[in-house]
Amino acid sequence: MTTVNNDVCAGDADLSDFALRAEEWLQTAVPVEWRESRGALSGEESDAIRREWDLQLWRGGFAGIAFPKDFGGQGLGLAEDVIFHVLAAKAQAPDGFSRVGKTLVAPMVVRSGTDWQKERYLPPLLRGEELWCQGFSEPDAGSDLAGVRTRAVRDGDGYRITGRKTWTTFAQHADRIFVLAVTDPDAPRYKNLSMFLVDMRAPGVSINDIRQISGAIHFAETHFDGVFVAERDRVGNEGDGWKIAMELLGDERGGSEAAARYVEIRSDLDLLFRTCGDRPELANALQELDERTETLRWHLAKVIDLEGMGGEAFARAVSVLKVLWSELWQVVARVGFEAHVPADREHWRYQFFESKAVSIYSGTNEIQRNLISERVLGLPR
Amino acid sequence: MNVLIDTKAGEIGELASEAISDIIERATAGTSITAYAEGESPLSWNALEEGGWDLVGILDDGEGAQLRDIVAIAQVWGTRLIPLPYLETVIAKRHSEIARSWDGPVSFALPTSTLGPGKQRYVPFGQFAGLRVVTALGGDSGQLIEIPEGRPAGLDLCARGLEVDVILTDFSETAARELAVVYAASSVGAARRMLELGVTFAKERQQFGRPIGSFQAVKHHLADALIAVEEADTAVIRASRTTEGVRQTTEFVVKRCIDAAELVLQVHGALGFTWEMGLHYYLRHMLTAQEIVGGLRNCP
Numbered sequence: 001m002t003t004v005n006n007d008v009c010a011g012d013a014d015l016s017d018f019a020l021r022a023e024e025w026l027q028t029a030v031p032v033e034w035r036e037s038r039g040a041l042s043g044e045e046s047d048a049i050r051r052e053w054d055l056q057l058w059r060g061g062f063a064g065i066a067f068p069k070d071f072g073g074q075g076l077g078l079a080e081d082v083i084f085h086v087l088a089a090k091a092q093a094p095d096g097f098s099r100v101g102k103t104l105v106a107p108m109v110v111r112s113g114t115d116w117q118k119e120r121y122l123p124p125l126l127r128g129e130e131l132w133c134q135g136f137s138e139p140d141a142g143s144d145l146a147g148v149r150t151r152a153v154r155d156g157d158g159y160r161i162t163g164r165k166t167w168t169t170f171a172q173h174a175d176r177i178f179v180l181a182v183t184d185p186d187a188p189r190y191k192n193l194s195m196f197l198v199d200m201r202a203p204g205v206s207i208n209d210i211r212q213i214s215g216a217i218h219f220a221e222t223h224f225d226g227v228f229v230a231e232r233d234r235v236g237n238e239g240d241g242w243k244i245a246m247e248l249l250g251d252e253r254g255g256s257e258a259a260a261r262y263v264e265i266r267s268d269l270d271l272l273f274r275t276c277g278d279r280p281e282l283a284n285a286l287q288e289l290d291e292r293t294e295t296l297r298w299h300l301a302k303v304i305d306l307e308g309m310g311g312e313a314f315a316r317a318v319s320v321l322k323v324l325w326s327e328l329w330q331v332v333a334r335v336g337f338e339a340h341v342p343a344d345r346e347h348w349r350y351q352f353f354e355s356k357a358v359s360i361y362s363g364t365n366e367i368q369r370n371l372i373s374e375r376v377l378g379l380p381r
Numbered sequence: 382m383n384v385l386i387d388t389k390a391g392e393i394g395e396l397a398s399e400a401i402s403d404i405i406e407r408a409t410a411g412t413s414i415t416a417y418a419e420g421e422s423p424l425s426w427n428a429l430e431e432g433g434w435d436l437v438g439i440l441d442d443g444e445g446a447q448l449r450d451i452v453a454i455a456q457v458w459g460t461r462l463i464p465l466p467y468l469e470t471v472i473a474k475r476h477s478e479i480a481r482s483w484d485g486p487v488s489f490a491l492p493t494s495t496l497g498p499g500k501q502r503y504v505p506f507g508q509f510a511g512l513r514v515v516t517a518l519g520g521d522s523g524q525l526i527e528i529p530e531g532r533p534a535g536l537d538l539c540a541r542g543l544e545v546d547v548i549l550t551d552f553s554e555t556a557a558r559e560l561a562v563v564y565a566a567s568s569v570g571a572a573r574r575m576l577e578l579g580v581t582f583a584k585e586r587q588q589f590g591r592p593i594g595s596f597q598a599v600k601h602h603l604a605d606a607l608i609a610v611e612e613a614d615t616a617v618i619r620a621s622r623t624t625e626g627v628r629q630t631t632e633f634v635v636k637r638c639i640d641a642a643e644l645v646l647q648v649h650g651a652l653g654f655t656w657e658m659g660l661h662y663y664l665r666h667m668l669t670a671q672e673i674v675g676g677l678r679n680c681p
């Protein structure tokens with residue numbers, strides 16, 4: 001059994017202990033067939049492993065790492081969360097399906113949910129037993145999220161939801177979906193929306209798979225045809241939907257995804273150095289990518305250091321994180337593809353296609369730049 | 382694969398950079414860099430010396446300011462580029478006993494990437510009265526000499542530099558590495574200041590009946606400038622905390638600072654292209670830093 005590189009934790013004993021525990025657990029927990037022959041698994045086999053992984057995380061004590069203890073989390077911090085993501089990516093752990101629930105639903109319910117919602121939804125979510133997906137985007141409302149048209153109409157002690165959501169990641173696996181819908185069509189923009197927690201198996205919910213450019217199927221269109229949702233499943237008050245959605249988008253752009261991505265980028269770049277490190281025409285490009293990749297790692301560390309202090313420095317550092325990693329990965333994938341290494345052909349084809357998504361989801365990089373300039377630099381709208 | 386590295390400056394760096402920030406903010410309050418870039422310094426050398434700020438980099442048995450701390454100070458210094466040989470003196474006194482024995486400012490003669498492989502060297506603040514040049518940084522040898530004859534260096538005007546035809550200063554590996562990091566750090570400060578000026582300008586300048594900062598093309602230029610400044614800031618912190626590949630990293634830092642500077646110039650329109658507006662003083666500092674970092678790459 002190897003031990004964790006001491007540098008991981010910059011001498012912090014608690015963090016070192018945590019990292020050691022996580023690394024040991026990962027070594028036995030990650031399924032061998034996933035680690036060694038992921039490419040040969042069928043879709044069902046691969047889904048089954050990812051599904052099981054969510055349950056394993058809970059049993060191992062690594063579900064909801066930075067989530068408060070009161071609500072069943074581990075009560076640790078961003079630092080531990082990032083460490084775990086790095087070590088998991090390094091150990092080639094599967095990516096479970098519970099990610100949407102843990103990173104988006106859980107913080108939302110803690111912030112804006114009722115006691116009933118906390119009790120009902122948080123435990124199964126953290127245990128990996130109930131999977132969630134996100135019902136925000138619609139055919140006519142992408143970047144302009146406030147333009148959603150899905151309607152929630154009062155009906156007795158609840159609402160009836162009708163409309164069409166799209167690009168719903170993990171819809172195929174999810175038990176529940178959180179939906180941004182119009183409750184008051186006469187109210188002004190941003191005041192007309194509410195947030196609902198909806199059962200994917202309720203009568204009237206149906207999905208159509210959508211195939212992605214890489215060939216994989218990870219998202220779907222989700223239809224709602226008069227789906228009943230009880231009032232107790234509304235998060236916040238009527239009209240609070242936009243505010244809640246905005247807070248949630250902040251969670252989406254955080255550090256743990258960047259950490260996992262760093263590991264992926266580093267490993268892609270190492271592959272390039274191994275296979276093309278001796279090509280003079282690539283020397284400058286690889287050197288610059290190396291600088292950018294290591295700077296990303298340090299940037300993440302900087303974000304963690306600044307988090308405690310808050311303020312302007314933190315806001316600046318965290319605001320550029322997604323643009324930094326997403327655009328870096330796209331360049332690495334492009335250089336990798338264009339290097340035309342026969343042995344790695346399939347890998348780079350897949351990475352190239354997959355990398356195209358990262359500047360689109362969680363707010364496109366153009367929208368990120370709008371946010372940076374308006375919210376961080378304070379430029380006029 | 383380590384992720385959690387300590388990126389913060391130590392207590393010395395925090396205290397000193399805040400104090401230096403106060404001093405230079407007070408000295409330059411209400412004035413633009415044009416007021417002093419080629420004119421009289423708004424701050425006297427004595428003010429820095431009396432506070433002991435020229436000695437802030439001194440190491441005593443390994444105790445004292447780390448390079449990360451000096452980076453914090455250099456970043457602050459770079460935001461105003463007051464024409465005093467402050468950073469040079471800090472580094473000289475850090476790496477030379479004989480420099481410490483002299484009360485006044487001390488500089489050195491640097492190789493740069495545009496001077497070529499001959500004997501020409503660049504002395505930052507070589508035109509500064511009362512300056513001494515140290516002949517060795519790092520190690521126990523070296524002396525202090527008066528500034529030799531030379532030609533005024535034209536790029537970084539705030540640095541009052543001189544080009545000379547003798548080698549003059551030898552650098553240890555550590556001193557050369559630290560110098561590259563310090564000039565990269567002051568460039569980050571300069572880039573941050575330019576971004577600040579760009580944002581202020583974009584909020585004030587009106588065209589088509591609205592502030593230009595409300596146009597998305599302008600917003601994205603400034604967002605990209607922030608991305609570059611953030612990346613440069615992180616990379617220079619990294620450079621100060623490692624010993625491998627540092628010169629390559631510092632080249633990356635300065636390049637990202639210049640990226641930001643170019644965007645800010647564009648946002649200013651023709652005004653940014655004028656001498657009077659003074660943005661070029663910051664850019665000149667970065668371009669000189671790029672030459673210095675490039676020159677130090679093959680040093681010693």
Ligand SMILES: Cc1cc2nc3c(=O)[nH]c(=O)nc-3n(C[C@H](O)[C@H](O)[C@H](O)COP(=O)(O)OP(=O)(O)OC[C@H]3O[C@@H](n4cnc5c(N)ncnc54)[C@H](O)[C@@H]3O)c2cc1C
Binds near residue numbers: 134144169170360370
């Ligand atoms: C892999 C993947 C997974 C996803 N998963 C989910 C999910 O689970 N749930 C969910 O709800 N959504 C999901 N999405 C949808 C995602 O949130 C949207 O794709 C995204 O918000 C952009 O919307 P759009 O695709 O309609 O593009 P559009 O908004 O139509 O944008 C098209 C282009 O115009 C640009 N543009 C639009 N508005 C502006 C503006 N104001 N300023 C400058 N440029 C602008 C965009 O940047 C983009 O380049 C996913 C998307 C992808 C790719």
